Amino acid sequence: MVDYHSPMYLQLRETILEKIKSGVYLPGQAIPSEREMASFYGVNRMTVKHAVSTLVEEGLLYRIHGSGTFVKAVPGKIDVGAGGFGGLSIGIRAAGMIPQSKVLYLHRQPASPEIAALFSCDPQEMFYHLGRVRQADSHPFSVQYAVFPAAYFPGALEIDFSKASLYEFMGQMGRAPVAFKDSVQAVAACPKLAKLLELSPGQIVFQCDYLSYDKDNCLVEQNRSFFRPDKVTFKLHLHIE
Template identity: 30%
Template sequence: MAKQVKDLTSLLTSGTKTNPLHLQIADLLRERIYSKAWPPATKIPSEHELVAMFSVSRGTVRKALKALVDEGLLVQVHGKGTFVAKPSVSHASGDRPLSFAESLRQQGMNFKTHVIEKRVTVPPIEVAHGLRLAPGDPSLFVRRLRTVDSAPVLCQESWSNLIACPGLADVDFTKTSMFDAVQQCSGRRISCSHMRYTARVAGKEHSALLDCDETAAVLVLEQKICLEGGTFIEWSTTWFPPGHVLTGIVAQPH
């Protein structure tokens, strides 16, 4: 873990022409949490280790950690250290997973899908566990941005089970929705999902995609989606721009 954080130090700037150093460090640590490189309950490096990694003062590190504690992303336990916070709200959505492509179509919106990133990779530990993949099993990571009239309406990041869905990596997701592609490649219908809604700070990476301020509060939806027969096929995280709400969502038809 220490190496993972140390590799990020090259992204720090002097702080004189951009955000203060403690906010830059908070951004870097926040992205480790958002990307699930640090799953819930992970103990992060100590203040002393972070000071050495980033070559900054202890006060700067403490300000960065406090910002993430105040956001609810980290929890500090006296005498034990600082840990990634566990999710506070979770519920199953029964047999009605959300297909945002279908929802936008039903609302008559002319949207475009931009594939920002697409690669076959070994998923983070938490994702692999959620998809019931063995260590080293491949997954397909896709980051897509959907826009309406050139304005972002959502950013979706997904990890998909390639073992249960061969051929998925060859799909053109600018033309085909993930839900449709999964059902075509697997030969089975999507049947259910588990959802979790959270409020987060956009952060540097997602604010650039959603065209908002880095400190803006945004709504994030996580879905863990099942095929018929109970096979977990996809873990997705959907980010919405500030001010957007989930209304008029159309369920995937059966």
């Protein structure tokens, strides 16, 4: 509750905090600029800056130079939905951690019958297969297996995906994913997966299967990802017709 007898910057801090708690400002989302808040609340920008800086120091907000100020996720939890399944780096940064990747493999091979049917292509079409362990502050939280058409993404074998973003690379090729069809289920981790995620075999993980489409509604990726449930959160968006 806002104490209207306290200094103005503390009143504004409480107002922003209430909007974070109530979900008006979501994890990974930018809050209004200092100029916008100063105009809306009828205060000077130094008051806004002081209020925002207090929340940054408390670990509830974080700044990205040139982009704005953003809401942090639940401490220690990565909001998978902050940037969609394809935007894990956004969710990691929103949690105040550093995103990293370890490449398990990257190779090119002809389409399997299942991949050819899924992408509606000739069985001789070539596809890249990319396996990665995704990390936050050097701790594994996800293992991802991606398959994408070589015809759309020439030069992928020369990219170091331990540092480069797969989706940024796809965007450079004019095929950035903009829509996804996905499903999530809980499964038991096999010994190999458990080792990669630093779990015990049989522990429950989230298995996420999704298809990624570009702006022309062309299928550009098939992906299966596994997540440690103690490291991530998911948000469901339901629509009632």
